[in-house]
Amino acid sequence: MVKQHVNIGIILFVFFVCAACLHGCRHFSYEGQHPELPALPEAFFVGTDSCIPCHDDVYRHYKQTVHAQLQSDEVKGMQRGCETCHGPGSMHVQTKRTGDIISFSHLTAAQSSAVCLQCHRGDPVMDWRANRHVMSGVGCNECHKSHKITAPKMVYRGDPEICFSCHEEKRAQHLLPSHHPVKEGKMRCSSCHNNHGSENNNLKKLNRNDICFECHAEYQGPFVYEHVPVIEDCTICHDPHGTIADNLLRQNEPFLCLRCHKGHRPNPKTGNHPSMASLMTSCVQCHAQIHGSDLPSQVKGGGLTR
């Protein structure tokens, strides 16, 4: 009898120790564990005030961010200030060693994104895993800077500058004679691209033409006389970033058209087709409604001429 009581006592004791341990451990780790999430299992939280004396420059920048302005009750864990992202700081405040704090310069892209993904799970990063950037080892902190506020949404140097820094060839395209007014500040890479999701060239919409129709609705149709490649994909003829040819065309006319068409054969009656002379210049001189038309050609059937 007595022995049994002791056993139950031991079992209860072990149970409470384990429970206390698990509870404590949860304090030292983040909510909603992520396999890549870095941790400092030995340390405990000491509060933002203990960081300020040595990092007042960082603190001044941090104060301007959305993260610092969040009410503590809005987001669980945010009341931990600096330690929300850098982990518990008890060891680091003693040693000042970077190894005793979560230092982003020592993390992989996946680990550093995991810190952000604790809270950012919904919009806009819901489909983050399908993004070409995450698959190529580009994490949140390549584009966002948590302390250097240089542009809205904590985007480092802003869109398009941050994009140009890695996509040099896109900067070159935007210097060509015909280009979308991105570097002029009238639109951004993010006008067409989704930086946080979509496996389809990181584009905002699955159907490319739907992106174009947002701003060029006049080409949406439906038209009585459609032009097949226009319905299929605007980018068959246009490069959205920049081209040497006018109108963002991938090639000049008539070569663009002659990729798919033979042009005109001589008219058997007159021996010559009126367009033969124009063959070397412009097809849209006559086929002015190249994107689709509701009116038939004056000669016969369709023809995209008016």
Ligand code: HEC
């Ligand atoms: C007593 C001064 C001191 C205190 C207090 C202190 N730090 Fe540091 N911290 C340093 C020094 C010095 C370094 C640079 C260490 C090095 O370069 O090896 C550093 C480095 C860091 C780094 C790494 C920087 C990098 O290069 O990636 C982070 C992150 C950091 N501290 C965050 C914190 C946080 C968060 C707190 C509060 C919990 C804090 N520090 C409190 C002195 C301090």
Ligand code: HEC
């Ligand atoms: C929202 C997450 C987050 C919070 C909160 C945060 N940091 Fe950082 N910190 C980062 C990231 C990410 C980096 C790496 C540089 C970057 O990408 O912005 C960084 C870098 C640093 C560095 C290295 C120097 C530098 O500027 O790169 C220090 C020191 C630092 N943080 C200290 C602090 C202190 C002190 C606080 C609180 C006042 C704080 N951090 C709050 C995410 C955060």
Ligand code: HEC
């Ligand atoms: C403790 C939770 C939490 C963590 C961790 C966190 N964030 Fe946030 N963040 C928020 C909340 C809440 C907002 C405000 C609401 C929103 O925009 O989703 C916000 C806003 C933002 C914004 C929009 C800023 C603006 O000006 O509107 C960016 C960008 C951002 N976070 C990036 C990051 C990055 C990068 C990291 C990792 C270094 C990170 N966040 C870590 C909770 C967090």
Ligand code: HEC
């Ligand atoms: C390739 C660059 C890039 C990467 C990588 C990136 N972002 Fe962004 N993010 C941007 C740009 C540019 C904006 C502002 C334009 C926009 O809304 O898309 C932005 C906006 C945001 C916003 C604000 C959205 C809003 O509408 O207020 C949040 C929050 C955010 N990012 C979080 C993250 C998080 C978390 C990660 C990592 C999981 C991440 N971002 C990765 C470029 C990036």
Ligand code: HEC
């Ligand atoms: C007008 C819409 C639009 C704008 C603005 C835009 N893109 Fe694109 N982008 C697209 C479309 C559509 C595709 C897929 C078709 C293609 O490959 O040309 C694409 C493809 C890409 C690709 C992958 C294929 C390739 O050509 O290498 C990259 C990288 C890219 N864009 C980067 C950028 C950058 C960086 C910016 C800002 C400087 C930008 N884009 C602005 C629409 C746009």
Ligand code: HEC
């Ligand atoms: C740190 C470097 C870096 C930054 C910053 C960056 N990218 Fe990228 N981006 C890459 C890498 C690496 C890839 C994958 C390899 C590739 O396809 O070129 C990629 C892929 C892409 C793709 C998809 C290409 C495809 O073939 O599907 C697009 C679109 C794109 N980036 C647009 C942007 C935009 C828009 C920005 C700015 C908001 C940006 N990138 C910022 C490095 C970067």
Ligand code: HEC
């Ligand atoms: C966010 C709005 C926006 C989106 C989305 C957009 N465009 Fe544009 N587009 C513009 C603006 C603004 C101009 C410049 C108009 C001007 O200068 O008068 C332009 C100009 C053009 C031009 C003429 C270029 C020249 O040199 O005159 C073509 C062609 C074009 N866009 C095709 C496209 C295609 C194809 C898509 C889809 C991949 C697209 N656009 C998506 C806003 C947009």
Ligand code: HEC
């Ligand atoms: C078969 C090739 C082809 C396709 C596909 C195509 N276009 Fe064009 N687009 C042209 C040609 C050729 C011009 C020049 C017309 C001219 O000089 O009159 C042009 C000119 C334009 C212009 C600039 C002229 C203006 O009205 O400002 C825009 C914008 C445009 N296209 C948008 C689109 C959109 C949106 C799509 C997809 C729905 C598309 N294009 C598909 C061949 C094409």
Ligand code: HEC
């Ligand atoms: C990617 C291939 C492609 C390109 C590039 C292209 N077309 Fe077409 N075009 C087609 C196809 C496919 C049809 C439908 C053929 C059919 O129905 O027999 C068509 C039909 C036509 C028609 C007949 C329309 C009708 O109503 O019967 C004309 C005119 C035409 N294209 C002119 C042009 C001109 C001008 C250009 C250059 C600006 C051009 N096309 C570029 C593929 C292309």
Ligand code: HEC
């Ligand atoms: C001088 C005006 C003119 C020029 C320039 C012209 N076309 Fe045509 N095209 C027409 C007319 C009118 C039709 C209507 C059908 C017909 O009578 O043959 C037509 C019909 C077509 C058709 C439909 C085929 C058919 O027989 O129904 C295609 C494809 C076509 N043109 C392509 C081109 C291409 C490609 C170029 C440039 C190399 C071009 N056209 C230049 C006037 C012209």
